[in-house]
Amino acid sequence: MSRPEILFPLFAGLETLDGIGPKSAKAFAALGVEKPKDLLLLLPHSGIDRARCASVRDVVPPTTATVEVEVEAHFAPRTKGRPYRVMVRDSALEFQLIFFHARGDYLQKLLPVGEKRLVSGRIEVFDGVAQMVHPDHILRLEDAGELPQFEPVYPLTAGVTQKLVAKAVASALARMPELDEWIDPGQKAREGWPDWSAAIHAAHAPSRNADFAATAPARQRLAYDEFFAHQVTLSLARASMRKTKGRSSHATGQLQQAVLAALPYMPTGAQSRAVTEIARDMAAPLRMNRLLQGDVGSGKTLVAFLALLVAVEAGGQGVMMAPTEILARQHLAGLAELAALAGVRLELLTGRDKGSERARKLEDLAQGRIHILVGTHAVFQKDVLFQDLRLAVVDEQHRFGVAQRMELGAKGQSVDVLVMTATPIPRSLALASYGDMDVSVLDEKPPGRKPVQTALVPTGRIDEVVEKLRKAVAEGRQAYWVCPLVEDSEVLDYASAEARFQHLRAALGEGVVAMVHGQMPVVEKDAAMAGFVAGQTKVLVATTVIEVGVNVPNASIMVIERAETFGLAQLHQLRGRVGRGAAQSTCLLMYQAPLGETGERRLKVLRDTEDGFRIAEEDLAMRGAGDLIGTAQSGLPRFKVADMERQTALMAVAQSDARKLLNDDPGLTSRRGQAVRMLLWLLDQDRAIRLISIG
The missing domain is CATH 3.40.50.300 (P-loop containing nucleotide triphosphate hydrolases)
Structure with missing residues (x-):
């Protein structure tokens, strides 16, 4: 599926915009701006009041003032390093404009004696005299309309000035096409949100400080667009996982009973509930894609092992993957006792298995003599073949994004996937990272654990x-x-x-x-x-x-x-x-x-x-989401307007809306579906677009 032509102007090179050459295009990259469309979401973070006052006498310095003045005289410095001064008078007061390292001829042209100009900048008092050092704006009266009453302040980086950003943004805004609405009309009306184009224009033309709040309608709408695009992507991933037919793995319960009967304690209610949810998913004809989330010491290992036994009871095999060799060996040690109780064969495969030892394991695996394999990424290798792989348990640890989960699914044609994570994840992050999965939570501790x-x-x-x-x-x-x-x-x-x-x-x-x-x-x-x-x-x-x-x-x-x-x-x-x-x-x-x-x-x-969920919420509040799970390798979305920590409720709405839309219109072929495709292109959700075209 190729990009719609109507969006071409927004995907052109930055140099095609006013005021941007190759050098500034390179500087803009540090702000995450590579195409004109990126400027649309480079929003100002604050504003400066440029409303005119009659005289500098009416303001309390230091502050920004905008005032009409008449130029009276120029004083060039006699010695190097001294400033250049221009005396000006407004309707009630004389004051000075101060310039360092200035060229006199340029300033004579800019501020001719006897003429009127509009100047705007920071007024300070020095030795009893009012001064404006390096005014931000000096305009002829006929051009005064170019200065907004309230000027937006953009994020900057080396080589990029406010004026340059403002000019580039104006040039990008001029290219915005008219697009169909992708937000559900009922919701848009309920929230009182503007159209996309109006929202972008409003976000770049604030008129007061309240316009910078996340709750301002224009900003809230743009945040929702980001959440929604991301959730559509996750829902498409979820749908493509579900479309792939699964295998029904029906548990007999025999092996599980043997293990549970021999344990010195009863599983917690949460453990039993999770096992039931997993067994139900595995029995269904669709592929399972479930997250098992539990706090430290909530007994995830037992749940994962009972899930693996469902695969064995159904006549198949299971694999448990860990991110490192130390952890794979830990899992092996932890499961060996349980495997002995169930009478199933458990083996370890890591990158260190070589030669005849490895060949023997691979042979036993292919013949179905190994019931459960524990391993590292080595189990991804081409020559590792199972007789009948039905369940893959992945010990997550955030090293494993959506893309790898899909890769793993390709190993057995319809392998059920259970991802375990020991990090309690606040709801907003769970929505962002695991929106494509169903979730089971272990929120009880097994008996006999004393608090630390x-x-x-x-x-x-x-x-x-x-x-x-x-x-x-x-x-x-x-x-x-x-x-x-x-x-x-x-x-x-x-x-x-x-x-x-x-x-x-x-x-x-x-x-x-x-x-x-x-x-x-x-x-x-x-x-x-x-x-x-x-x-x-x-x-x-x-x-x-x-x-x-x-x-x-x-x-x-x-x-x-x-x-x-x-x-x-x-x-x-x-x-x-x-x-x-x-x-x-x-x-x-x-x-x-x-x-x-x-x-x-x-x-x-x-x-x-000791409550991991409370700790995780606190951690998120203190550090922000990217930090919390190391954004670089977490596959976490980087939102430009939306704020994952503070707008969880908005993300939850986006998730239910995305799931409903794809339920009603799985191919995104309706008018709203077509509009949503535009949004996915605009927000670089290429993966989603690939998923639609595969679908």
Whole structure:
């Protein structure tokens, strides 16, 4: 499907706009502006009141004033580095216009003595004299109409001035075509929103400060357009997943019963509910595309394993994918016991499997002798063939966008997909990142989990902490010690893992302390982890490699050094590594005093609650969405007008509208559907457009 001709002028080169040459076109790229259409959504963030006053005498400096003046005299500087002055008089007062590094001949032409001009700029008082340094505007009276009463202020970057942006925007606005409305008419009327073209014009021509609020009708409408385009894309992805016929995998319940009967505890209500939802999806003829979202310690592993057993009970196979080898091995260790109870064969496949060992596994997989495979991205490789793959469980961790979920689906012709995430996601982000999926939430903790006691400790008291650790190790307990960075860096005085490891080894004795960090060879990392899991070493010094999925029930102490440098969600994940056994666990957040305001707020939230969803909402409020899940690799949309944190309700409306539209008009062929295609082109939702053309 090629771009509609009516939009060509908005997709031309920037140099085709007034005032933009190759150099400024390059500078504009830093503002995310590459085509004329990008200028339409480069909205001003504030405005300057340029309404005329009769005299500078009527304003209270320092402030911006716009006034008609008569030019009286020019005073060129006698010595280098002094300013050039022009005396002017308004209806009641004499004052000076000041210019630095100015060319006299240019200023004589601009401000001829005896003539009238309209000047606008910041008035200040210096040595009792009113001055305007470098006026923003100097206009002949007949051109005064060019100056808006209220001038918008745009975001800038090196090589781009306000005047240049204003000129380029005006030139882009002149190219806007008349387009059909893509918003549902009932909703548009209810909200009192303007048409698209009127909204863009209004957003670029504010007349008061209230026009910059997210709730101003023009801005709200443009925010909705962005949310809606994004949700249409996700709904198309969801529809294309659903269109691909699934396989009905009917559970017999036998293997699940065998596991549940042998467990020392009952699953929580949330776990049972999630298993029912998953089994229902798997039995349906459509493909499952479900997100299993659970807080630290809510028992996702059991739910995922029972889901894998549904695939095996139906005569097929399941695969569980983890982002790293350490985590794949963790899953293997966690599932081995359950697999033994169910009597199914579980194997691990990673990039380290080579030669005959790998060949044997691949053969067993293709023959259906391996029921459940645990692996890393290695399971994507071409030669990995299943006899009958029915369910893929992906341990998400945000490293896995919509595109990869689709790729995985291609492995088995109609594989059901279950994505697990341990990061509780606020509703707005769940809508933005997982709008194409159905969601099951685990919001209860299994019985027997004791809350972790959390305390804040300044780094000055590190010796007391080491002393506590010595006592705990003597009692047979294990501890994690998390450091912020690996190498010593002069700029940041972060304690490096290397230095901390040496320090603790000296204090606690040889053989007690081990270390893992990101730069270590995998073999050494695995060996260090294995020694800690087996209880041979008592203290594990680590960088954040351990934040997800590591399970050592005997570890009951977590020390996080320079805790104020971590994000809330990350701290919550790290704390979740303890509190998994019977012992009372503690988490010590060590911070460098004095703490900044946000650092303090973050650590206190963590100290006061263990509810991951509350922590995630708080984190989102403090850091913003892109940061929260590392925008670069999260596949999160970058909105220009819309604000994901503050406009969640608007996004939810966009989602239900998008789903309803595609339900009524799956090919977007109706008049409104055609209008929505225009919106998708305008907002670069090329992926959506590909999905329509495939569909």
